[in-house]
Every structure is written in C-alpha cells, then in structure tokens.
Amino acid sequence: MIKLLKQVFEDLGKSEASAVDQKSIELCSFSLMAITASSDSTFDEDEQATILALGERLFSLDKATAQSILDEARQVADISTSLYEFTSLVHEHMSEPEKFQLVKGLWSIAYADGRIDKYEEHIIRRIAELIYLDHARFTEAKFEAQNSSSWRLLSAIAVHETKRQKIR
DSSP states (O other): OHHHHHHHHHHHHOOOGGGSOHHHHHHHHHHHHHHHHHTTSOOOHHHHHHHHHHHHHHHOOOHHHHHHHHHHHHHHHHHOOOSHHHHHHHHHHSOHHHHHHHHHHHHHHHHTTSSOOHHHHHHHHHHHHHTTOOHHHHHHHHHHHHHOHHHHHHHHHHHHHHHHHHHO
C-alpha cells in the first residue's frame, strides 16, 4: 500500500506523459471519486455502485478490477493530505473530454444518494478548478449528470446487482 502510494507520488514528479502508467491515472481518478463520495460523511451503496459503474465506463474495467482499484483508492484517499496529489496527475495526463467525463461522474456520485450536500458540491468545484476544467464545462457536467437517466439507470442496476449478490 505504502509502496503504491510512493509510486503514485513519484509519477507525479515525472514530466513525460509516457512515464505515467494508466494504473496511476485510474488510482488518482478513483481516489477523487472516493473523496467526493465520502465528503458528506457517508459512503453508501448507491455511491459505491455509481463509482464502480463510472470506473467501468471511463476506463473500460471489469467489475473485479474496478472494485480492487476502489478499495485501494479509498485507502490512499484516507491518508492523503490534499487534492493536488491526485488532480495534478489528472490535469497533466487526461484530455479535456476525459476531464469533463470525470467531473460529470463526480456529480453523478454526489447525486447517487438523491441529494447534493454542500460539501460534495464544494469538493467537486475544487477538483474541477484544480484539473483546469472550464467553469462552463463544470456547469454543463453538473446539468448533464442531474438530468442523465442513463447514470441513474447504471447506478440502479449496479445497486440491484450488489444487493442480489449479498443475498446469495
């Protein structure tokens, strides 16, 4: 765990895009998702299911890999001291459309429990600023997430599957 965290921070110091592996970008993105989900002091099943669905969609991951990265990201996020540790890598190595999809996903995570907490909104705003996503795109991401039935459907399906697996 500490070894992986050191690797992420070492990657942050490297200037070449090719020096950063996809796993570090995924870990940073999942960490931002976990921070957003827990910013209202709860991390419920709906938020977890939304994160997993988002991870599968954004990074083309299978469920097991997404769950593994999320578990690791939650540990890394718990010991982090700032958002910059994660946002700098995202800013440097993700395109504008990828950043937009990430922020839209963060809004979807915040909406997963049916309401937006002021702390969730604050953290998403800070993340968007730190990854240099234009404010108009930030607002567009919020609007799309709020009105996106596909995100709600993905979240509902993921929650249903999680509950069904627990019953077995």
